[in-house]
Amino acid sequence: MEYRDARGDEGAEEQLVLERVKTENMAKLLLATNNPGKVFEYKSLFQGLPYEVVTLAEQGIATEVDEVGGNLEENARLKATALAAETHLLTLADDSGLEVDALGGEPGPLSHRYAGEGASDADRVSYLLSRLKDVPWSERTARFRCVIALAMPGGNVEFCHGECPGIITLEPCGEQGFGYDPIFYLPELGKTMAELSLDEKNRVSHRGMAAREACQVLARLKNSILK
Numbered sequence: 001m002e003y004r005d006a007r008g009d010e011g012a013e014e015q016l017v018l019e020r021v022k023t024e025n026m027a028k029l030l031l032a033t034n035n036p037g038k039v040f041e042y043k044s045l046f047q048g049l050p051y052e053v054v055t056l057a058e059q060g061i062a063t064e065v066d067e068v069g070g071n072l073e074e075n076a077r078l079k080a081t082a083l084a085a086e087t088h089l090l091t092l093a094d095d096s097g098l099e100v101d102a103l104g105g106e107p108g109p110l111s112h113r114y115a116g117e118g119a120s121d122a123d124r125v126s127y128l129l130s131r132l133k134d135v136p137w138s139e140r141t142a143r144f145r146c147v148i149a150l151a152m153p154g155g156n157v158e159f160c161h162g163e164c165p166g167i168i169t170l171e172p173c174g175e176q177g178f179g180y181d182p183i184f185y186l187p188e189l190g191k192t193m194a195e196l197s198l199d200e201k202n203r204v205s206h207r208g209m210a211a212r213e214a215c216q217v218l219a220r221l222k223n224s225i226l227k
């Protein structure tokens with residue numbers, strides 16, 4: 001969906017955008033995430049973009065948005081629109097998750113809360129492995145999914161998607177990345193996601209795929225603003 005096509009009220013949104021440009025706020029892109037692993041990856045993925053990429057921490061924002069949507073799209077939208085409304089900045093939120101076929105697609109949108117509130121990455125990995133205790137290698141197929149919502153301060157939202165297939169290992173391996181990376185095996189590379197460098201992960205990951213689509217949207221948005 002193109003930003004220009006998505007405008008409900010043509011003139012009003014454009015006027016808002018132009019006002020943001022004048023105050024230079026529009027040149028900022030807010031990463032609405034409290035996950036340091038995501039921030040690390042986006043800062044690298046968006047290098048060279050004509051935006052100043054800023055984080056919630058850098059902006060001194062402590063807002064936590066309840067992820068009460070039923071799917072990744074809804075949760076990404078909730079996070080992006082809430083922070084865009086609060087800050088009046090162009091805002092990116094990412095809702096992502098791991099879908100394991102043998103668990104009927106779990107943990108999915110519950111990936112962060114899978115082992116309960118306050119659990120660590122290590123707790124989540126252990127819990128997932130315990131749920132797959134008796135599942136053979138051939139049935140341990142899974143995929144990471146990432147949905148990016150880009151919210152304009154005026155309320156318009158664009159979505160970008162990324163997906164990465166893999167297999168859940170029998171035990172953790174690798175120190176890089178975050179979350180479920182140590183148990184997510186990529187057969188073509190013969191490594192888990194946690195054995196990849198940042199650049200290697202960004203090349204193949206669900207987030208890298210969604211971010212490349214977002215780069216195109218952001219470039220188009222910038223061009224349409226500067227026309």
Ligand code: ITT
Nearest residue numbers: 033034035094095096097098111112178179180181
């Ligand atoms: P924000 O909502 O603040 O962005 P979060 O960690 O709560 O941070 P999500 O709600 O999108 O983010 O939860 C996604 C969870 O899925 C995340 O906490 C990880 O456990 C897992 N996950 C997402 N992307 C991942 C990746 O690239 N590698 C490993 N695990 C990932």
